[in-house]
Amino acid sequence: MEDLLAARSQMALSLGFHIIFACIGMVMPFFMATSHYQYLKTKNPLYKDLTKAWSKGVAIFFVTGAVSGTMLSFELGLLWPKFMLHAGPIFGMPFSLEGTAFFIEAIALGFFLYGWGKFKPWFHWFTGVVVGISGLASGILVVAANGWMNSPSGFDYVNGEYLNIDPIEALFNDAWFSQSLHMTLAAFAATGFAVAGIHAYMIIRKKNIEFHKKAFRIALVFGGIAALLQPLSGDISAKDIAVRQPAKLAAMEAHFETERGASLIIGGIPDEENETVNYAIKIPGALSFLAHGDFEAEVIGLDQFPKENHPPVMVTHFAFQIMVGMGMILMALSLLYFFSSWKKKDWLRANWFLWLFVVATPLGFIAVEAGWTVTEVGRQPWIIYEVLKTKDAVSPIPGIAYSFYLFSAIYLSLSAAVAFLLIRQIKAVPDSLKEGNELTENQISTNPKSE
Template identity: 40%
Template sequence: MTALGDLLAARMQMAMSLGWHIVLACLGVGFPALVLLAEWRGLRTRDETWTLIARRWAKALAVVFAVGAVSGTILSFEMGLLWPGLMGTYGEVIGLPFAIEGIAFFIEAIFLGIYLYAWGRLPPRAHLLAGLPIIVAGIASAFFVVTANAWMQTPVGFRVEDGRVVAASPWRAMFNPAMPHETVHMIVAALMVSGFLVACVYAVALLRGRRDVYHRRAFGLAFTLGAIAAPVQVVVGDVAARAVADLEPIKLAAMEALLRSEQGAPLQVGGVLSDGELRYALTIPHGLSLLVSGDPNSTVPGLETVPPVLRPPVMMVHWSFDIMVGLAFVLLGLSLWFAVAAWRRRALPASSWFYRLAVLAGPAAVVALECGWVVTEVGRQPWIVYGYLLTAHAVNPVAGLRLGFYGLIPVYVFLTIAAIYVLRRLARTPLPTGVAEHVADYRAVGGRS
């Protein structure tokens, strides 16, 4: 058995790697769509500003992809090095989506290279078409990785006889019960993060007075992607929560800090666990039962249905879930503000407060994403394969795992600094004179709304 310190270090290392990589993975899904949308607008309108946006974003995409490839490779090694009990025992069951994801990654890399090299070397429409596989491969890569994670929540496609895995069915395992809602939830989240994160950069520029057509269009396109994804994500999140209630009742109990099974269970927001009770929470009577089943008097299982050693850390899961949901609705409200301005004025919002909030929307989307993964992963604990394999039994038994965690911290610090430095250098590249001077006649950002 691995020492507790090494088990914690292995979990922290995996959390750090996943938490860092997932942001880049989201950009790998949504950013290519933004690049191609800008290029398509340029072809359709014959406006060089759109083409300039696409060219500059493509360079940023190359940086994001390169750094993401490094962090993704680290994660691949960690799966085998840190968790041999998982991959050694269940590799034949769940190895298929990892293999397909590798193929999708190489397709994405190949076509990204073609797309970048072919600027000015292919006819415009052919160049645009060459970028479509980047989007498809990025979405496929996210889909197949998340199917593997979904299997860890709802493992199927095998039997265990005499302590050994038999009758493995990789396709059945890949299309497990949690796969539909978890993959859709993740892909929509990737579009939200991409849209709001890119838009927040241009919101800063607009607040600083850079109101040329380049910055307005770049902001408008990126924010539109996030604003479209936001209401979809709220609906998908509701569907996902209902699925969790059916498939993973203990995780739902942790999400809602429901300590005991209740008929007409309340919805509890916030609060602090003290002396076996949740205190200071905002409580909505019968709310959880109504949301889960549509019946305000239905019974929702609580955490007492499993022994204490098999319960996830309640407060971490509960607060992460509340933060994720709260930020989702804040982003939804900001998206509605954007949509109303576009409908009424056919222009960007004029209020400086909108852009201040848009600056925060990028980090808020990332925080919501990270909280969602905390709910997914920590809410499954102490199981790595729910109901079959404990995390403590899957970790590498070799002593000294904490050294790997400590050694990896400077690697991620370096990658973060290097990525930010290169992206800032790209952002500071001067705009062509004609674009920089093209400022439309509209109410300046900072005026009254």
Template identity: 55%
Template sequence: MSDLLFARSQMAMSLAFHIIFAVVGVGMPALMVIAEGRYLMSRDPLQLELAKRWAKGTAILFAVGAVSGTVLSFELGLLWPTFMEHAGAVIGMPFSLEGFAFFTEAIFLGIYLYAWKRIPPRAHFAAGVVVAVSGALSGAFVVCANAWMNAPAGFRMVNGQVTDVDPVAAMFNAAAPSQIVHMTLASFAATGFAVAGIHAFALRRGTPHRAFHRAALQIALWVGLPAALVQPLSGDWSARSVAERQPVKLAAMEGHLKTGPAAFVIGGWPNAATLEHTGAIEIPGALSFLLHGDPNAVVKGVDAVPPDERPPLGIVHLAFQIMIACGSVMAALSVWGAWRWWRRKRGSGSALPDDRRFLTAVVLAGPLGFIALEAGWTVTEVGRQPWIVQGIMRTADAVTPMPGLVVSFALFTALYIGLAVTVVFLLWRQIIKTGVSQTPMGFTSELPIPTPGSTASYPTP
């Protein structure tokens, strides 16, 4: 492997690891805030238990995400110094704002974790809302920076130097809105489905703490199902944005190899040498119709650019197909859940937690959100190759000249493996193990429940 490939592999591994915690940092605070809000309205102690359990998990995952995010910031300077030299002044604003949002999230997460008995309940709930909002903003600012790499704006290149920098125009580039919406929905969908899958498994197995897991499943589905249902619309928006600004990436995603009316390609493997498909199912004119409303509209194919400007076709197309498949299953499950909920409201069906077929489907779909997330980021990053900044700077020109990148690749791989083992152990010990040894049904209606807005503290579970 060349040093360029080692550098790209290291960044791919780092991003694949960190993105999980970044997404959880957006989704989990929403779950715990909803649980606490329901507790303040209903005085149901199970909701308080949920908020506290999910706060523990959020803290653990936030801490590991902070470590992996710090590592990523060092890697940008270590592996891609030329990129940082030219792009740092342009996209420094979203990175700075992301740091501000991150520290805000950390401060209020500390308040949320340690001030249960020290501040009024409504103030505590407000701290949780700040955690959720700042987590979402943190993700949005990072996506702004990535969107700039796909649709560079806010500067001019004069004799190889960046001039006339407009950081606001760079941050609010043309690709940012669709990517932010798509990523935020993906965060809620992935987190909601993963949490729902865990509690659906407990209900499917016949746990003695059924009421606890029913309440958790309900909240997780509230977050995950609507996001998954709306996600295809944001995906269509993102695809249209890519078609306008990165037509070769879209061609690689969709498997559209030769310029002309574009079919919708399902499956198959593109041959980069012959620009032919193997084993694909094609729906003639479907992609042209989706993009332009005309099945005969001409769409640029991979052949529109020289071979050295084409991304790896097989990887991009396969990752896109995986993302679409996972998203479609999640959207279908959302429709099923909405239909069952509607029947239940009309009094002609059982509650979702009592439907064993639905619970089985939720368990199986639990990891799909994160699989789709990883596949989607593969499409975003690999599909932009050979450019690190679309049309401006090639990845090969941005990599460090320092030799021996295999060493850093091995060291960082070991670091991430260690972090992964640590996360699993901590979650098992702090969340799952305590959930077995300390019955969540230990709450009773006789506990001194504080009224919203009072200065009384929360009861200790």
């Protein structure tokens, strides 16, 4: 394996692994805080048990995310030294602020985990909210740094030198808002449906039903609302990319020729050599409307760019189609859940209904991985868009392939460890339902304060 491919493969593996834990770390604290709030309001012990269970999950993902994130920070310097040499002084601010948010999150999480019975109840709840806010801020700051790579700003590039550096402008680059909004909603949708799917499975198995029903409802409200809002952020992103990165949009849609009234392509297999798309469904004028708000607007195709600057169309197009497809499924399930909660409450207890969400458990994270692929692969061949190419930033030190194999083994080990810990956590019996406690599950389900 050549060094460039090995370096790119290692970064893809690291980012693909870390993004899952980053998304969960951004979102799960809000589930935890919501459950804790319900406990403080109702005094229902199941909500306390749920809060404690989710807090342990938050701790697991926090530690794993910290490890994988630290590895990523080293990889940026070791694998892409020329990138960090030039980019570090410009977009170092979001990374330093992300470190601050990380420390605040760690301190607040420690307070929350060990604060039961030691802090006043509402202050204890507030520390959990701080965990969520700081985790969300951390994720947004990292995405802002990635946005700078897609829309570099805050400097003048003169004769190969970066002059007049403005880190504030670099932080609030043209891509940061659309990417951060899209990523945040994706994190809530993916985590919400994943958590809901796990608890739906436990309900089907008749395990601590009332406990898992409450967890299912909290997770799905968050995930469902995010899934329904996601198309709005997708529209904002598409219109932004059409202006800033037309080559990426062209690759996403396998749009080879510049034209007015461009058709939206659904499915299809791109033929990059002949610059055609086979077996696709085309909606006339729809791409022009989605990109520019006008059915007759011109959409720039890949024919306007040198072939050596074309993104990999096949990968980008398939990833985009997968992301949109998964998102549409989650939207449909969200509408089904909210409709059933309003008009068909008996569906909420039906196995067929619950199985839909069990099957949907991984779909959100598949969409997240596909979306991240679109963001990164669609920017190629640039590591800093239209400034520095990926091949020119890679480390000259040989043997990167061995590093890739080593990191792959580390990530597989981490995945196995996390899976083992989560399975144990999911199977654990809530304290309020253990034999000998005052309330049985049946009593809790009939408790007037149980909701």
